[in-house]
Amino acid sequence: MLKRIAQELRRHAPFTALGALTGIIIMVIIVLGNVPPQISQTAFYTLHPLHVVLSALVTTAMYVRYRKAKIWAVILIGWTGSVGIATLSDAIIPYLSGVLLHVPMELEVPFIEISKMPVIGIETWIVVNGAALLGIGLGYWKQTTKIPHSGHVLVSTWASLFYLTSFGTADWIHLLPFVFLFLFLAVWIPCCTSDIVYPLLFVKEEMRASLPDNDY
Structure with missing residues (x-):
């Protein structure tokens, strides 16, 4: 399993770096445009619940594809692998990144947040947990992983970026090299872990061994 983790991290590093670069471009636009x-x-x-949907879809699809499990187990794996990891990637790591950069930051934990979402006016925890259930349902119904996983990486990058600009106040232009690094790390390890490694931890060893390299 450790070898598999190393392989996946190596494979996903270039695409994750590209995603982080798009995040930097967006941040420059935000700062220069005084958004x-x-x-x-x-x-x-908007992006965080979408991230949760995609993550839950891929995590559930990977789990269901290689293990016939009861529905409660599918929901548990899909929920923890999406909401838990998405919170880490989109909120906790950006928050800690801001703290390390001495940027005043607010800590938001969306899946337990009772404040209402912008525009739609529904409590945040309802939307985020509902997004997880939607993704679990889609992943259970159709075990597709490749396109959702790629989308997951990009959406997670942008969600992490917008967390920084939403809940932190700083001269971001001078911090761009550090922002790139933190965006990369916020997505690289958590996303590969939630989509690929985490669901396979609950699959029999012989099934993991038979997993093709291009299965996601």
Whole structure:
């Protein structure tokens, strides 16, 4: 399994770096365009549930494809592998990144947040957990992984970026090299872990060994 993890991290590094680069471009536009934090918050609370849907879809699809499990187990794996990892990637790591850079940051944990979402006015925890259930249902129904996984990486990158610009105040232009590094790390390990490694931890060893390299 450790060899598999190393292989996947190596394979996904270039695409993750490209995603982080797109995040840097977006941040430059936000800063130079003097985009208000409210716009960033709306973007974050749009992208984060989408991230949860894609993550739950891929995690569930990988698990169901290689193990015939009871529905409660499918929901448990899909929920923890999506909501848990998405919270880490989109909120916790960006928050800690801001703290390390001495940027004043607010900590938001969307899946337990009771404040209402921008635009739609529904409590955040309902939307995020509902997104997880939607992704689980889609992954259970159709075990597709390749396109959702790629989308997951990009959406996670942008969600992490908008967390920084939503809940942190700083001269971001001077911090761009560090932002690139933190965006890369926020997505690279968590996304590969949730989509690929995490669901396979609950699959029999012989099934993991038979998993083709291009299965996702």
